[in-house]
Every structure is written in structure tokens, then in C-alpha cells.
Amino acid sequence: MSTRRPLIAGNWKMNGLKADGLALATGVAQEIGKPGAVACEILVCPPATLIMAVADAVRGSALAVGGQDCHPKPTGAHTGDISAAMLKDAGASYVIVGHSERRTDHGETDALVQAKATAGHHAGLNVIVCIGETETERDAGSTLDVLARQIAGSVPQQARAADTVIAYEPVWAIGTGRTPTSAEIAAAHAHIRERLAARIGAQADAMRILYGGSVKASNAAEILRLAHVDGALVGGASLVAADFCAIARSCP
Numbered sequence: 001m002s003t004r005r006p007l008i009a010g011n012w013k014m015n016g017l018k019a020d021g022l023a024l025a026t027g028v029a030q031e032i033g034k035p036g037a038v039a040c041e042i043l044v045c046p047p048a049t050l051i052m053a054v055a056d057a058v059r060g061s062a063l064a065v066g067g068q069d070c071h072p073k074p075t076g077a078h079t080g081d082i083s084a085a086m087l088k089d090a091g092a093s094y095v096i097v098g099h100s101e102r103r104t105d106h107g108e109t110d111a112l113v114q115a116k117a118t119a120g121h122h123a124g125l126n127v128i129v130c131i132g133e134t135e136t137e138r139d140a141g142s143t144l145d146v147l148a149r150q151i152a153g154s155v156p157q158q159a160r161a162a163d164t165v166i167a168y169e170p171v172w173a174i175g176t177g178r179t180p181t182s183a184e185i186a187a188a189h190a191h192i193r194e195r196l197a198a199r200i201g202a203q204a205d206a207m208r209i210l211y212g213g214s215v216k217a218s219n220a221a222e223i224l225r226l227a228h229v230d231g232a233l234v235g236g237a238s239l240v241a242a243d244f245c246a247i248a249r250s251c252p
């Protein structure tokens with residue numbers, strides 16, 4: 001019997017100005033604050049410009065706030081970048097690292113993603129490390145090899161279940177409305193658990209593994225009840241409070 005508490009995380013990406021971002025976050029906080037509303041942990045990751053305002057607005061509620069990326073260094077001459085300590089100072093308790101859009105748009109390697117994860121840990125943040133295969137890799141039959149390589153390269157050896165979450169996001173499922181079959185998701189997550197054990201030992205048992213990629217209110221229940229699926233990382237559907245809360249209510 002798993003003791004892993006599911007996590008439903010919303011990744012707003014580059015969406016949200018002050019007024020709509022605050023309305024979205026406070027809407028979610030109110031909904032999940034109703035007695036017995038949700039059993040899982042809930043997180044939103046707004047753009048960096050809104051982290052402080054959102055964190056202030058939802059303080060005292062059950063809603064956690066996170067960043068979408070951080071720099072591997074704590075301070076320095078890195079124009080435009082944001083350190084993990086700055087995210088923490090702004091009110092974040094989580095940071096996403098290695099999202100496929102960062103790996104693609106900014107050429108982030110596994111080694112850089114691991115350095116960012118370590119920076120997050122040093123700042124006292126919970127880190128969500130994203131991994132996932134491209135469509136070409138899946139078609140070539142190399143999904144499990146890609147996941148193994150990304151775990152070995154991106155997850156710090158000192159990662160613990162209490163400070164690290166893995167998000168499995170097939171790149172071809174992100175924002176496309178396409179999802180793997182339940183059997184494919186289950187197979188990927190079981191493999192991730194096994195490769196995590198090889199990387200970090202017994203901590204792997206308690207570490208949460210989220211699924212991400214076109215999670216919606218209509219498919220969340222089916223995905224969230226699969227073995228080794230301990231929550232979801234949600235993009236598009238996290239931008240509408242009612243949809244995001246419906247996904248959170250689908251937690252088993």
C-alpha cells in the first residue's frame with residue numbers, strides 16, 4: 001500500500017497577467033479549501049513575475065506555489081535569470097526543472113537539469129524533475145532507454161522522496177490532446193520507479209511520479225488510478241480554475 005500523497009501541479013507556462021493570475025490562484029485556493037474538497041496536495045507554478053503576488057494572495061490556504069525554472073548558481077552575473085533562493089524568497093516552495101519546453105527552447109541538457117535540481121534543494125525547495133521521450137524516440141522503440149538515461153543524468157543522487165518529485169511527460173502528449181494508453185503510462189511509470197531505485201536506492205519507493213501531457217478533467221480519473229502514478233503535472237487545463245479543481249478532485 002503506497003503512502004505517497006498525490007500531487008496535482010499546475011504549470012501555467014508563459015500565461016497570466018496580474019489580474020487573471022490572481023483570480024485563477026485565489027479561485028483554486030477557495031475551491032480546494034472547502035472541507036473535504038480534495039485529498040491531494042495542490043500546487044500552481046505561475047510565471048516568475050506573479051509568484052510573489054500569488055503566494056501573498058493564497059498564504060494560509062492549502063495551495064502551494066512554485067517556479068517553472070531556476071538557474072543552477074545561487075547568485076551572479078546571469079542577466080535575466082532567477083535563482084532558486086529568489087523563488088523561495090518570493091514565496092515558492094517548489095520549482096520545476098527540465099521541462100521539455102526548456103530542454104528544447106533553451107537546449108538544456110541532463111547535466112544542467114541536475115545542477116538546477118541541486119540548486120533547488122540547496123535553497124530548500126521541493127524539486128519537480130521532468131523527463132519524457134519525443135515522438136521519434138517512442139516510434140523508434142527507445143522510450144524506456146530515454147527515460148533511464150534522463151533519470152541517471154537529471155536526478156541528483158542525493159534526491160529524497162521528501163524533496164523531489166519526478167514528472168513523466170511524453171513530449172508528444174504535451175499540449176496536443178493526445179495521451180499514451182493506460183498500459184503505456186503504467187509501463188513507463190513502473191520503469192521509472194525501477195530506474196529511480198538504481199539511482200537513489202530505497203528512497204525511490206516513496207518518491208512521487210507524476211504523469212503530465214494533456215491531462216484533463218475527462219481523463220484524469222483513469223490516469224490517476226494507475227499503479228505508480230502519484231499525481232499529475234497539468235498545463236493547459238490548469239489555466240481554468242474549475243478544470244484544474246476537477247482534476248484535483250479526481251485523485252483517488
Ligand code: PGA
Nearest residue numbers: 174175213214234235236
Ligand atoms: P499540457 O501541458 O497539460 O498542456 O499538455 C503539460 C505540461 O507541459 O506540463
